[in-house]
Amino acid sequence: MPEYEVVAVVVEVVEVELSRVAKGRNFELEIVELLKRLGFEVIHNDGGIDIRARIRGIDFVFQCKDWERPTVVRELDGALTQPENSGAIGVVVIPDNSRFSLKTIERAITSVFPIILTDKAHLPTYILNTILDRLQGDPFIFRFLY
Numbered sequence: 001m002p003e004y005e006v007v008a009v010v011v012e013v014v015e016v017e018l019s020r021v022a023k024g025r026n027f028e029l030e031i032v033e034l035l036k037r038l039g040f041e042v043i044h045n046d047g048g049i050d051i052r053a054r055i056r057g058i059d060f061v062f063q064c065k066d067w068e069r070p071t072v073v074r075e076l077d078g079a080l081t082q083p084e085n086s087g088a089i090g091v092v093v094i095p096d097n098s099r100f101s102l103k104t105i106e107r108a109i110t111s112v113f114p115i116i117l118t119d120k121a122h123l124p125t126y127i128l129n130t131i132l133d134r135l136q137g138d139p140f141i142f143r144f145l146y
Contacts, residue, residue, distance in 0.1 A: 027066035031093055031120065035062075038124055049079050052088075055127070058134050059088040066095055073107035073115060080113040089130060090115040093123055 032044050032051060040053040040060075051062035061079055063072050076090040092108075094100065096119045108115040118126045 024064070024066045027095065028064045031062060031064045031123070034120070034123065038127060049085075052085075056131055056135065058131060059085070060091055060127075061085050061088045062091045062093060064093050066098075073104055073111060073117075076115060077107075077111055077113060080115075091123075091126070092117050094119050096121045 028044065028050050032042050035042050035051070035053050038055070040055045043052040044050070049061050050064045051060075053060045053062065061076070063076050063079075065072055072092055076092060079085055080088060080090050090111075090113055092100075092104075092115070098119065100117050105117060108117050114130075116126050116130065
């Protein structure tokens with residue numbers, strides 16, 4: 001009987017982990033669908049980058065984080081150094097009820113790469129502003145819409 005109890009505890013822990021993974025994956029899929037509705041060509045790959053997308057000749061690299069306080073700008077900086085991401089704009093998307101930490105905001109502002117921090121609700125506004133800036137030849141400007 002004691003062996004069975006240990007197995008039951010292990011199974012319970014695995015189920016909790018799978019639900020976190022599933023929750024994150026569902027959030028990524030929500031963002032993929034939103035980007036498609038906005039007219040993006042979307043590549044959903046999860047090879048360190050959650051989503052690669054292009055619209056009007058502008059490339060974007062997305063990290064979708066369904067966490068309370070994501071701190072992923074350093075990871076995105078690293079991804080933007082890769083040749084396949086040259087010239088892309090980095091985007092970290094979080095759920096509407098989440099907030100970025102001050103450290104994450106500071107890291108995005110000081111990055112040598114263009115990085116957008118946004119919640120899902122503001123994502124279309126950021127994308128539109130970035131496209132308009134690029135089409136007009138304006139440099140990327142960090143914006144924060146909370």
